[in-house]
Every structure is written in C-alpha cells, then in structure tokens.
Amino acid sequence: MTTPMLTLSNVYKKFGDNEILKGIDLEIKKGEVVVVIGPSGSGKTTLLRCVNFLVRADRGALTLNGERVDLPSASKMEILKVRRRTAFVFQNYNLFYNKTVLQNVTLGLVCGRKMPGPDAERVARDALSRVGLSDKFHVYPKTLSGGQQQRVGIARAIALSPDVIIFDEPTSALDPELVGEVLNIMRMLAADGTTMLIATHEISFAKDVASKVLFIDRGVVIEEGTPNEVLTLPKEERTKQFLRRILPDYSI
Numbered sequence: 001m002t003t004p005m006l007t008l009s010n011v012y013k014k015f016g017d018n019e020i021l022k023g024i025d026l027e028i029k030k031g032e033v034v035v036v037i038g039p040s041g042s043g044k045t046t047l048l049r050c051v052n053f054l055v056r057a058d059r060g061a062l063t064l065n066g067e068r069v070d071l072p073s074a075s076k077m078e079i080l081k082v083r084r085r086t087a088f089v090f091q092n093y094n095l096f097y098n099k100t101v102l103q104n105v106t107l108g109l110v111c112g113r114k115m116p117g118p119d120a121e122r123v124a125r126d127a128l129s130r131v132g133l134s135d136k137f138h139v140y141p142k143t144l145s146g147g148q149q150q151r152v153g154i155a156r157a158i159a160l161s162p163d164v165i166i167f168d169e170p171t172s173a174l175d176p177e178l179v180g181e182v183l184n185i186m187r188m189l190a191a192d193g194t195t196m197l198i199a200t201h202e203i204s205f206a207k208d209v210a211s212k213v214l215f216i217d218r219g220v221v222i223e224e225g226t227p228n229e230v231l232t233l234p235k236e237e238r239t240k241q242f243l244r245r246i247l248p249d250y251s252i
C-alpha cells in the first residue's frame with residue numbers, strides 16, 4: 001500500500017463568526033491528482049491556503065511525507081519546511097511585473113532555495129521549456145497573454161520540484177479560448193506523475209485527469225470518490241444540484 005504523500009485531517013477555520021471549514025479530511029498519494037469542486041464561497045481557496053499556511057487553520061493537522069504538523073501551532077521552521085516541499089499556482093498568476101519571465105522563475109530558487117544563480121537559471125529554462133515558453137525568457141509578463149502568464153506561474157511551481165503542486169482555480173481568470181493551453185500543461189504534468197491538489201470548475205478536465213474528486217459545500221466534504229462516482233453518478237442531492245448548475249447539459 002502506498003503511504004499518502006499529503007494528508008489533511010480535521011481542518012477547521014473560522015473567519016470572525018463564520019465557520020468556513022468545518023473539519024475537512026483529505027488524502028493524496030504520490031502521483032495522484034485530487035480535484036476539489038464546490039460552489040463559490042464553499043471554502044476551496046481557504047482549504048488550499050491552509051496547506052501552505054497562507055491561511056492559519058484553527059484546528060487540524062497536515063502530514064507531508066510522513067511528517068505531521070499541527071496546523072494552528074506550527075512553528076516557523078515547520079512552516080518553512082512545508083513551504084519548501086509545496087508550490088502554489090494562483091488564480092491571478094501572482095507574477096512580478098517588473099521582472100522578466102526568467103527572473104520570475106529563478107527568484108524563488110535563488111532567494112527561497114538558496115540555489116546558485118547559474119543553476120537556478122538552468123532549472124528555470126527547463127521549467128519554462130516544459131510549459132512551451134522557451135521563446136519568452138526575457139520578456140516581461142505584461143506582454144504575454146493570460147494563458148502564457150499562467151504557464152509562467154506553473155513553470156515557477158515545477159522549477160521548485162515540490163512534492164505537491166497546489167492549483168487554486170488556475171484557469172478561472174482566463175478568457176475561454178486560453179483555458180485549453182493551461183489545462184493541457186496540467187494534463188502533461190499529471191501524465192508525468194506530478195502530485196497535484198487542484199480546485200477547479202473544469203469538470204471535463206477533472207473527469208479525465210483526477211484520481212479522486214471531493215465535492216465540498218459550506219466547509220464540509222459532501223461527497224468524495226472517483227471522477228465517475230462523484231461527477232457522473234453522484235449520490236448526494238447537493239452534488240447533483242451543483243453539477244446541474246454549472247453544466248447546462250447535465251441531466252441526472
């Protein structure tokens with residue numbers, strides 16, 4: 001039996017009086033792609049952010065490669081260790097617009113990982129080539145399309161060689177005609193065995209690529225299973241309602 005690469009247990013988060021996450025459990029094995037779906041405001045972003053401490057959970061624990069970290073009380077060292085082994089791809093890319101594409105990717109390697117400049121540049125060039133941007137090393141992000149900018153965001157994540165890459169709705173800020181190029185890069189990563197945790201509304205992508213799908217609503221996992229179980233033959237009424245709402249042709 002493969003031991004999980006990442007486990008979240010009983011993650012709970014409240015903002016003010018609002019309970020946003022009400023005890024979420026999640027498990028990802030090496031090479032798996034776990035997709036989280038759910039209505040706007042259900043807590044997907046908050047959950048993903050708890051994993052690398054962009055949001056500090058009130059209760060719960062994380063186990064990464066066998067090392068358990070208590071989320072509310074994690075020390076700076078523990079947080080740093082988790083951040084070194086994870087990478088985050090943001091909905092709005094979060095690139096530095098005053099730096100070139102290559103610099104955007106080398107920055108985390110040189111500053112975060114203390115990699116010597118020439119090594120960082122080699123790694124960054126490889127990562128950018130993997131996402132099809134080998135002709136864009138020296139341009140500034142504002143000259144790129146949204147799809148290309150998000151591919152820089154993905155290159156920045158893969159350059160770090162993390163244990164798991166976390167994607168928070170990576171295509172939802174894109175014009176529809178640019179979504180495909182980003183999903184194709186993610187399909188390629190999945191085929192290469194990259195471990196990924198993804199929040200997305202791209203249901204057909206999830207059907208093709210996910211090892212497991214979690215439907216969350218109001219901070220609770222309502223249903224989880226294979227893409228077929230959750231997306232094609234959902235058991236729970238709330239899952240059905242959600243799918244009917246986002247997929248006009250969906251009938252169940």
Ligand SMILES: Nc1ncnc2c1ncn2[C@@H]1O[C@H](COP(=O)(O)OP(=O)(O)OP(=O)(O)O)[C@@H](O)[C@H]1O
Nearest residue numbers: 015016020038039040041042043044045046047169
């Ligand atoms: N920093 C914060 N302070 C207060 N409330 C917050 C904060 N971050 C998120 N929330 C609230 O938590 C709830 C869940 O937000 P979250 O962004 O996790 O949802 P989501 O499932 O990612 O939604 P979407 O699909 O729109 O991205 C929302 O009601 C939001 O307003």
Ligand SMILES: [Mg+2]
Nearest residue numbers: 044045046169
């Ligand atoms: Mg979100």
